[in-house]
Amino acid sequence: MTVPADNTKPDPNFIGDLVSKLTSTISSIDMKDVIFPFVGIIVFLFIWSVASSRIDTSLGQFPGPAQVYEQSKSLVQEYKDEKVKEAAFYERQEKRNAKKLAKNPDATIKIRKYTGKETFLDQIITSLKTVLFGFLVASVIAIPLGIACGLSDAIYKAMNPLIQIFKPVSPLAWLPLITMVVSAVYVAEDPMFEKSFLNSGLTVALCCLWPTLINTAVGVANVDKDLINVSRVIQLPALTHVRKIILPASIPMIFTGLRLSLATGWMVLIAAEMLSQNPGLGKFVWDEFQNGSSNSLSRIMVAVIVIGLIGFALDRLILMAQKFVSWDKQAVLR
């Protein structure tokens, strides 16, 4: 007796393959790596929702996970609406200009930029650009200076008091000074950066300097003496010595510094944006607080979580860069 072939059913071998592939992928992941973080998050959400239902503020009940989720959706929706509005604006403008040109081919037409309100997603982009700018400026200064401090005891002794004094200074103390200096010094006809962008960026840079500087100096100073002696015996010129011996040897410490710097920079940026009303996530938080609607707290909570997630992502990014740059592929990075 033959079984009639059923064409609608996929090949049973194919399903078998897929299942075995899936199970092997799943079994290759350590379940502890999945379950424990998951449990941690669930417990946190539970405590949060129970606690928030008991806190009443003047702006209503403190938002629980559900309200925050709702607001995150509405923030995305606002962004989409704004995009639609923007598209419509440009369409109208184009039509108007086309009409003008049809009437009079010599007419000068103006193209105006759309100036709608900045949505949450725009603020995120602004903040990211600012923090990366500040971080890059700081790294470009801190790494060479750190190497110099690590190589030369004299330079280290000269720099150390300055480092120790300026390291603990809060970014907010710098902010007014930077604002005044930028507005006085940075006067260009066609500025490449917004002044507010420079203010926040330079504040971030000033606070990003120290961890990278200190870690680089320590890393360079602690390079294995035998490796340095090899370089002395070979008589490597100073620059080659730095490039071929010192830099590779201190890469791990430099990256530790960079990670600390970026984390500091990200925290500093939010505070700077709040205080100086420069566009970005900090401004979003402050605006929502001033707005004081019943949704404000939920919206701020969304911002808090997003700030955390971005900070985490930035750290992973540096870690990936370290894995890429470092010669020591065996090193356990955490």
Next chain:
Amino acid sequence: MSNIFLEVSKVGIDFPTPTGPFTALKDVDIRIDEGEFVSIIGHSGCGKSTVLNIIAGLYQATYGGVILEGKEVNEPGPDRAVVFQSHALMPWLSVYENVALGVEQVFKGQKTKAEIKEWVEHNLSLVKMDHAMQRMPHEISGGMKQRVGIARCLAMQPKVMLMDEPFGALDALTRASLQDSVMEIQKELNTTVILITHDVDEAVLMSDKIVMMSNGPAAKVGELLEIDLERPRERVALSKSDQFNYYRQQVLSFLYEKKGVVNFTAAKQESEKHQKENSEVTEVTEKAS
């Protein structure tokens, strides 16, 4: 003066400490001929590595100086290349690159790229490491790392090869095969070698001359021992040789019986005198009471 190849002349060194300068070496005199294999042996902490570092130019002597082929040594250089105990390979460079690092610098403008490559490969094949040129240092064993360290040193064509306890961190079997390799290479190239060691067998087996250092502080050369054994030397045959054992016994006696003291009999008399004085003092105090 000018016909001595390498002279360590009245070298002394003081290290600053919180309680004032510490004199590690004093009046160290060593003369070495070209092509000679010299071991410096002594108890740990006696300053034998310091002597090597001064010859290498890594340390500056406080007193006296080192003269190589009529010129005073003031700074480190590839003509006095060092093999370090810790092998000191750059962990981020492959075996080939580690050797090439020195070659490219030392023969800059003298060798073409192809010649450099050939020279690096030649030196790695001397130490039997040409099969692992593209390996990274963490992928090879301790003995292999030290072979690469030796190749890096040889590739700089040093006038003197300075070896700072190069086999100290290796197991006995690996050490033996490396010792044989070094003796073979030294015979072939006729390199002058200074070997720092605390291993008596190693010193007797490998050297033409053994410099025995007294214990510090203010360590100096205690005794010199010329090893007049025919080369090539074969460890198993030598272990039965009376001459070999005589040399071995000489070194052991210096290190353990004389405790590295420079003049044993003088020191003995000195201590007896002290004891006598002490007993006289006690007698006096006893009488007084």
